[in-house]
Amino acid sequence: MAITRLPIWQQWLIHALVLWLGMELSDALSYRYQVYTEGPYLINPDGSPVTVWQRFMNHNYTQGLWAVLAVGTLLVELNYHLIFRKKSISFFLISTSLGSVGFSVLLTYFKQWKFGGMPNPIGEPTLAVAAYSISYALLRQYIQQRVDQTQQQIQLTHAELHALKAHxxxxxxxxxxxxxxxxxxxxxxxxxxxxxxxxxxxxxxxxxxxxxxxxxxxxxxxxxxxxxxxxxxxxxxxxxxxxxxxxxxxxxxxxxxxxxxxxxxxxxxxxxxxxxxxxxxxxxxxxxxxxxxxxxxxxxxxxxxxxxxxxxxxxxxxxxxxxxxxxxxxxxxxxxxxxxxxxxxxxxx
Incomplete structure (x- = not known):
């Protein structure tokens, strides 16, 4: 898998970009579908319906979705490369828990700075990041193992062919x-x-x-x-x-x-x-x-x-x-x- 040969920071950027594009595309399509089937249900202060572009700008300029995903995927990638692949599974679970709590606290202060108020720092974001981090590590490890097995089989085939020619x-x-x-x-x-x-x-x-x-x-x-x-x-x-x-x-x-x-x-x-x-x-x-x-x-x-x-x-x-x-x-x-x-x-x- 070519992406695994890239430096960690490049893998992180690709991860963040793919996740951001996927979420924005999914949101845009579902929003258009709901508007098409149910009519406009989000209204601007001037009475006009919220467009897909306005919703996109609200996500990324007002709510800072891109920044949230950048920080979250960075924690997930570092946890996978530095902990999951090199430490025990118990160490990985502890690291995932601490990282998820830390991310939730950062998100809480970000919301306070943007919107005021102090929501509960330990809640859905913690569970979501922990579940995503564990799922990502396990899925990527599974894919990597399958790729390694395929590459081994290819190498073995080449070795057998070379061996037959030289035997x-x-x-x-x-x-x-x-x-x-x-x-x-x-x-x-x-x-x-x-x-x-x-x-x-x-x-x-x-x-x-x-x-x-x-x-x-x-x-x-x-x-x-x-x-x-x-x-x-x-x-x-x-x-x-x-x-x-x-x-x-x-x-x-x-x-x-x-x-x-x-x-x-x-x-x-x-x-x-x-x-x-x-x-x-x-x-x-x-x-x-x-x-x-x-x-x-x-x-x-x-x-x-x-x-x-x-x-x-x-x-x-x-x-x-x-x-x-x-x-x-x-x-x-x-x-x-x-x-x-x-x-x-x-x-x-």
Missing amino acids: INPHFFFNTLNTLYGTALLEQAEQTAQSIEQLASIMRYTVDRSRNDLVSVAEELTFINDYVQLQKLRLPVRENIQIQTELIYDEKPTQMAPLLLLPLLENAFKYGIRMDEPCFITLQLSIQQQELELAIENSLFPRRNDQPSLGTGLANTKKRLSLLYPDKHQLSIQSLADRYCVRLHLTLH
Whole structure:
């Protein structure tokens, strides 16, 4: 909601102006309707009927309606921004009561100055301002919550779209298919068929399951395992490349957001492997009692000039975690002297 980004004083002026216009327009229309249906019922001293313009001038020049609304809406706005949004509800109710009484006293002295006499300072104005202040705060808070929910959903949709575009690097599929082709030339059979099946499974999962809000943990673990196996397949078997994985699952039915962990795995394989240098990747993933514990460590090398930054995938993951699991995750990312460490704790229920 654009108005909420304005300074408080601008919100107050808009509030006062809208309320003033609404009251004057409503009064003018109802007065004209009553005159039309019942005939003139307010008469000037010279015997002429009171016009809409004269009634308007009486409200704002004689009775000072604009000044009354300006002061009243200022109290309501300050009470909402400084008390309701930052203090407890009991504090807000006390502040509303004191503000309403104070406004009524000011209105009483204003009437005495304008019209003489001393009406009761505690009466209808106090109740009206208190009721309006509470209703305004509750209604605005409700609208703000709905707007925030809508904005969160929009952000989540954008994050999901960005994540889908960044999840699987096309070069990964290209390199994997090349490896499968070379394997097929050297040996006819099982390994190639199994690898192709894993690749097809990854492609189906990425296309189909990524549209869902949640998938079963079993499906996600199968996807992660297929992804890791294909990454191992495309890498040569060398002593300088060490990859260790450990997946633990208690097989209790639970669900999680699809493809949530993939950017973390992708970064490990993309930035933690060098063909001509000692390197390693260690993956430990445990899901027990609906608690997910992920630990990924990989070699850390100086980034080459032609190597893209790893910020996009991590940014998407952080955004998805904050939107989907705002109070149920802890993510720690550290760059040490020789390794890159990622730790994630996630409560899935």
